[in-house]
Amino acid sequence: MTFHDRLDSAARQIDALLRTAVRGDLPVHDAMRHALTGGKRLRGFLVIEGAALHGVADATVAAAAIEALHAYSLVHDDLPCMDDDDLRRGQPTVHVRWDEATAVLAGDALQTLAFDLLSDPACHDDPAVRCVLVSTLARAAGAGGMVLGQALDIAAETAGRPLTLNEVEALQAAKTGALIEWSGAAGAVLAEADPAPLTAYARALGGAFQIADDILDAEGCEDRAGKRLGKDAAAGKATFVSLLGMDAARQRAADLTDAACAALDGYGARAETLRDCARFVLTRDR
Amino acid sequence: MTFHDRLDSAARQIDALLRTAVRGDLPVHDAMRHALTGGKRLRGFLVIEGAALHGVADATVAAAAIEALHAYSLVHDDLPCMDDDDLRRGQPTVHVRWDEATAVLAGDALQTLAFDLLSDPACHDDPAVRCVLVSTLARAAGAGGMVLGQALDIAAETAGRPLTLNEVEALQAAKTGALIEWSGAAGAVLAEADPAPLTAYARALGGAFQIADDILDAEGCEDRAGKRLGKDAAAGKATFVSLLGMDAARQRAADLTDAACAALDGYGARAETLRDCARFVLTRDR
Incomplete structure (x- = not known):
């Protein structure tokens, strides 16, 4: 199977599980199902492929959780x-489709669902492994991880000056990097193997992903991306593109993609799908 | 020690742990610490007292999580x-003190913190026990528990008619009951004992708590309560007081308090602090 076949296959597994994960017929339940629909499933794919590299055949529950x-x-x-x-x-x-209260509640319950899924015996036989997944995800998502990145983003808006390259790197490492790193490492955790190589891979991949996102925001197609673009430039936000220029940003993303691939050397040819994934992240248009 | 001494002691333990649980100096971190300050710590007290009943000396981490x-x-x-x-x-x-974005993020990170604490080895030596705590809390807090109750509350506002007594009971059982039940049961879970008696106690206690809340909203002192009162009546919301009348509401709360105390019969005199807690809930003014 090609990378795209495997990505589609992972997305189908994840979608099938998520369709049954939310029961109930209130607006909040519809809103949760709406929010769980679509997306590239890149994070879940990383979980499933990393697990497969270590001989774990089914990592769908952990993938659905992320x-x-x-x-x-x-x-x-x-x-x-x-x-x-x-x-x-x-x-x-x-x-927009429902209302703000429903959006707050649906988001709240989707976070809860992630921990519900990870702590379920269907995720892994060994509760010690489930606990590590819960604990590491909580660290990656909380006020020292993703929420920290979002808070730094808000702080940047009122700082009165654009962020420096170092500051943008720290912000993005927290805001999007921490969850991508967790996704990379999770497969090894499920196999009770050393997560270091997959963590290094995912860290570089996450860096390339964010630069690609900045490039997409600067020159992508809104219809194709399925979200509003050009917002960072309009808001005067510092991005990798505004700080480095387009050419150097592309080069940096390419270097990170190479670093991501190199981190998988120990896995040999078996990791080719994850290397294809890194190349996809570099060239994605959505 | 009297009930109030033990409640104060539990609150001090919980507060000491929570003060160290949030690091960082962005507004979101200050907002989290602000939100973690004060309160009766009733839920955490239930965890600590339930654990003590089963010989577990330190349940502070699980208490801090709830x-x-x-x-x-x-x-x-x-x-x-x-x-x-x-x-x-x-x-x-x-x-009000910060802004809406900071409130959304601080709330998000506080939820994450709860699962971070429960999955930490400091909560319990046995990962299987930690997993049960995570899993049961996720069920109690998510779209089949607390969030369900909040969504039912929102739906009631647009229903065009006041809720019936059965509907208010179902709403409150989800909205506040599920977390109080979890708090009651957690001590037994930490001891790997049967949680049924403490669950029955906490279910009745939660019912009495909610009726007392409605009575407080109808005739309490705002300064003493530390929050706005009279909002339910102003909004025309159905409450136990509006549905039953004040006298019958008081009687029902007293009956539930008796039921809560009776659920602890098997523990004999050792459970007297939890019985005092049920009597406190009935007469509380904040």
């Missing part, structure tokens, strides 16, 4: 008091 | 798009 957590972060990020976005994955955002 | 989760729910509940409250625990609410 996608639930990612969905929560998008729903809250899109709120009027945050990024105020009306379009996500080609669909109206939750607070 | 207080972090409770704090998250208050921060998000107080948001303008939810209950729009400006006063909580005698202090300005987070979105």
Whole structure:
């Protein structure tokens, strides 16, 4: 199977699980299902492929958990008091389709769902492994991880000066890097193997991913991306593109992609799908 | 020690742990610490006392976790798009003191903190026990528990008719009952003992607690309560007081308090502090 076949296959597994994970027929349940629909499932794919590299055949539950957590972060990020976005994955955002209260609650319950899934015996037989997954995800998502990055982003808006390259790196490492790193490492954790190589891979991949996101924001197609673009430039935000220029940003993303691939050397040819994934991240248009 | 001495002692243990649980000096970290300050610590007290009944000397981490989760729910509940409250625990609410974005993020990170604490080895030696605590809390807090109750509350506002007694009972069992039940059961879970008696106790206690809350909202002192009162009546919301009348509501709360105490019969005199707690809930003025 090619990389795209495997990505599609992972997405189908994850979607099938998530479709059954939310029961109930109140607006909040519809909103949760809406927020769980679509997306590239890149984080879940990393979990499933990293697990497969270590001989773990089924990592769908952990993959669904990181996608639930990612969905929560998008729903809250899109709120009027945050990024105020009306379009996500080609669909109206939750607070536009329903209302702000439903968006707050749906995001809250999607975060809870992530920990529900990880702590479930269906995720892994060994509760010690489940606990490590819960604990590491909590660290990656909380006030020292993703929320820290979001708070730094807010602080930057009122700082009165654009961020430096070092500051943008620290912000992005927290805001999007921590969850991507968790996703990379999770497969090794599920196999009770050393997560260091996959962590190094995912860290470099996350860096390339964010630069690619900045390039997409600067010159991508809104229809294709399924979300509003050009917002960073309009807001005068420092990005890798504004700080480095387009050419140097592309070069840096390419270097990070090479570093991501090199981190997988120990796995040999078996890791080729993850190397293809790094190359995809570099060239993605959504 | 009297009940109030033990409640104070539990609150001091919990507060000491929570003071060290949030690091960082961004507004989101200050907001988290603000939200974690004050409160009766009733849920954490139930964890600690239930654990003590089963010979578990230190349940502070699990107690701090439920207080972090409770704090998250208050921060998000107080948001303008939810209950729009400006006063909580005698202090300005987070979105008033900071802003809405910081309140969304602080609430998000407080929920994460709860699962971080429960999955930490400091909570319990056995990862299987930690996993049960994570899993049961996720069920109690998510879209089938607390968030379900909040969503039912929102749905009631647009239903065009006041809720029936059965509907109010179902709403409150989800909205506040599920977390109180978890708090009651957690001590037995930490001891790997049967949680049924403490669960029955906490279920009745939660019922009495909610009726007492309705009575407080109808005739309490705002200064003493540290939050806005009279909002339910002003909004025309069905409450136990509006549905039963004040006298019958008081009687029902007293009956539930008796039921809570009776559920502890198997523990004999050792459970007297928890019985005192049930009597306190009935007569509390904040």
